[in-house]
Amino acid sequence: MSSPEPRWTLRGPNTGDRAYRVVLTGLALVLPLLILVLFAQLVVSALPAIAKFGPSFLWTSTWDPVAEVYGAAPMIFGTLASSFLALLIAIPLAVGVAIFLTEFAPRWLRQPVAFLVELLAAIPSVVYGLWGIFVLIPFLRAHVVPPLKAVLGWTPFFQGAFYGNSLLAGGIILAIMVVPYIAAVSREVLLAVPSSQREAALAMGATRWEAVRSAVLPYGRAGIIGAIILGLGRSLGETMAVTMVIGNRHDIGLSALQPAYTMAAAIANEFTEATTDMYLSALFEVGLILFIITVAVNALARLLIWRVARGAAVGSRAL
Amino acid sequence: MSMPARQVRRHAVNGLMTGLIAMLSALAVLALVLILGDLILKGASSLNWAFFTENPVPAGETGGGVAHAIVGTAIVVGFAALIGLPVGIGAGLYLAEFGTGRLGFFVRFVADVLNGTPSIVVGIFAWTWMVKPVGRFSALAGSAALAILMIPMIARTTEEMVRLVPHSLREAALALGYPRWRTSLRIVARTALGGIVTGCLVGIARVAGETAPLLFTALGNLNFSVSPTHPMQTLSLQIYVYATGPFDEWHRLAWASALVLMGLVLLLAIAARWVTRQRYGTGR
Numbered sequence: 001m002s003s004p005e006p007r008w009t010l011r012g013p014n015t016g017d018r019a020y021r022v023v024l025t026g027l028a029l030v031l032p033l034l035i036l037v038l039f040a041q042l043v044v045s046a047l048p049a050i051a052k053f054g055p056s057f058l059w060t061s062t063w064d065p066v067a068e069v070y071g072a073a074p075m076i077f078g079t080l081a082s083s084f085l086a087l088l089i090a091i092p093l094a095v096g097v098a099i100f101l102t103e104f105a106p107r108w109l110r111q112p113v114a115f116l117v118e119l120l121a122a123i124p125s126v127v128y129g130l131w132g133i134f135v136l137i138p139f140l141r142a143h144v145v146p147p148l149k150a151v152l153g154w155t156p157f158f159q160g161a162f163y164g165n166s167l168l169a170g171g172i173i174l175a176i177m178v179v180p181y182i183a184a185v186s187r188e189v190l191l192a193v194p195s196s197q198r199e200a201a202l203a204m205g206a207t208r209w210e211a212v213r214s215a216v217l218p219y220g221r222a223g224i225i226g227a228i229i230l231g232l233g234r235s236l237g238e239t240m241a242v243t244m245v246i247g248n249r250h251d252i253g254l255s256a257l258q259p260a261y262t263m264a265a266a267i268a269n270e271f272t273e274a275t276t277d278m279y280l281s282a283l284f285e286v287g288l289i290l291f292i293i294t295v296a297v298n299a300l301a302r303l304l305i306w307r308v309a310r311g312a313a314v315g316s317r318a319l
Numbered sequence: 320m321s322m323p324a325r326q327v328r329r330h331a332v333n334g335l336m337t338g339l340i341a342m343l344s345a346l347a348v349l350a351l352v353l354i355l356g357d358l359i360l361k362g363a364s365s366l367n368w369a370f371f372t373e374n375p376v377p378a379g380e381t382g383g384g385v386a387h388a389i390v391g392t393a394i395v396v397g398f399a400a401l402i403g404l405p406v407g408i409g410a411g412l413y414l415a416e417f418g419t420g421r422l423g424f425f426v427r428f429v430a431d432v433l434n435g436t437p438s439i440v441v442g443i444f445a446w447t448w449m450v451k452p453v454g455r456f457s458a459l460a461g462s463a464a465l466a467i468l469m470i471p472m473i474a475r476t477t478e479e480m481v482r483l484v485p486h487s488l489r490e491a492a493l494a495l496g497y498p499r500w501r502t503s504l505r506i507v508a509r510t511a512l513g514g515i516v517t518g519c520l521v522g523i524a525r526v527a528g529e530t531a532p533l534l535f536t537a538l539g540n541l542n543f544s545v546s547p548t549h550p551m552q553t554l555s556l557q558i559y560v561y562a563t564g565p566f567d568e569w570h571r572l573a574w575a576s577a578l579v580l581m582g583l584v585l586l587l588a589i590a591a592r593w594v595t596r597q598r599y600g601t602g603r
Binding site for chain 1 (some may be wrong): 329330332333336337339340341342343344346347348350351353354357358361405406409410412413414416417418422423425426428429430431432433434435436437438439440441442443444446447448467470471474498499500501503504524525527528529530531534535555558559562563570573574577580581584585588
């Protein structure tokens with residue numbers, strides 16, 4: 001007989017079972033431990049800056065490494081503004097893709113289009129940055145900004161000269177980068193909408209679009225909002241592509257044509273130059289703020305998505 | 320048969336929205352085509368034997384290659400996989416096998432949240448723990464940062480893949496007297512192996528393109544180096560330096576490096592799809 005185990009299993013969990021469970025639990029606990037240590041370390045490293053500048057760090061805009069005075073308002077503003085701009089562009093695109101893939105596209109087209117859109121997420125951030133510098137910005141300068149200024153130049157959002165690196169360029173790059181995430185999660189949410197919802201609407205004589213608008217979208221609303229917030233989380237923390245095209249200037253301005261700064265970009269740019277302890281600490285505080293914001297945003301997104309698609313790892317598989 | 324005006328309008332709106340939504344999708348696909356097209360257009364002509372086998376020449380001169388960055392990418396990502404995969408797969412198995420309780424829910428939630436943590440934050444964390452105490456940038460510190468990014472990704476995909484295994488398989492093994500741990504490893508995980516490998520490949524592909532967490536850890540290196548305790552170049556860092564530098568020659572090399580990196584990532588992604596297809600027939 002090759003297998004002596006049966007006698008053990010009849011007596012309940014054996015040593016192997018117990019050891020297996022302990023090892024796996026240990027490995028699983030690495031995750032909460034990681035997030036805890038990350039947070040604690042950021043707090044510890046940021047402590048000198050927190051002690052020196054207090055909460056005014058959040059709303060003052062002087063960033064002077066020589067005088068050792070730091071305020072992160074411009075980067076916080078730039079982070080929010082670029083992400084807002086990105087969502088403005090990405091939401092219609094991504095939700096459109098999701099609706100197209102689940103409701104309108106012919107069956108043979110669904111898989112290939114879904115794959116191509118997912119591929120957008122596989123492009124490394126630094127490659128987006130490269131493309132932004134050498135393709136997108138020249139294109140914006142030649143074909144987008146002149147008409148934009150002609151029509152909307154009177155609004156505060158399109159004032160000033162366009163030198164290329166700008167909030168606009170950062171926002172557009174971010175939009176392209178988050179589309180696959182929002183689209184993939186929205187699609188899974190829409191797939192989770194029971195067909196009976198659609199069928200009921202169609203049976204009442206609704207057109208396809210009416211069925212989508214009145215039955216499918218309301219059903220998946222929480223999940224789609226979750227997907228959008230997930231995209232927001234991605235764009236808030238995105239570093240390389242933004243650093244390469246946003247202009248990296250400590251300034252708060254409403255104009256999308258002007259250079260701006262984000263928290264992630266500031267860390268990427270200045271961390272190796274930070275020669276004094278206070279400078280480093282200020283950058284750690286920026287990191288801490290970024291970490292707290294993204295954790296909150298992601299937690300919210302997850303809770304919303306889980307409500308629709310219970311516990312599924314939607315989006316984390318998106319390529 | 321003539322339709323009432325209201326009907327006509329409803330159908331017009333339907334047609335309009337269908338067209339609009341198809342157009343939006345086309346636009347998203349167009350973005351991908353444009354980016355990949357530019358990569359090939361601007362990068363392919365610089366790809367030659369020297370590009371893959373030589374190290375960079377001094378700034379301003381023409382020629383040279385990125386052999387050091389290709390080898391560096393393999394080493395940094397390799398060490399990251401060595402640390403990240405076992406932990407990630409283990410955590411994923413835990414979630415699938417014992418993850419029904421409160422701890423399971425919590426770990427799952429933390430994994431999803433950690434998945435969205437900005438990689439730059441992980442970078443400065445790795446710097447604090449692995450660069451600052453030693454006083455030297457190192458490839459290993461970069462690997463550690465990438466491993467941290469991999470773990471939650473791998474954990475979640477592993478869990479999903481293991482969950483796909485039919486319950487009857489597990490029951491059959493247990494009924495034959497297999498202890499739980501051997502059932503889990505030999506039957507359940509074995510059956511889900513294709514899916515787990517796919518998840519790992521996707522995870523590796525993702526971190527292979529990461530730059531931000533390497534800026535203050537692996538740092539980059541203009542020379543060929545295989546020592547994991549010293550600064551090391553990767554393709555992603557190389558692209559960043561070349562793209563933001565002042566020389567046309569650098570820009571040319573940046574496009575070529577980006578094409579190589581993209582090819583590497585795509586190769587991993589396609590390999591991932593292929594592995595799953597083998598096992599589950601038509602794929603997802």
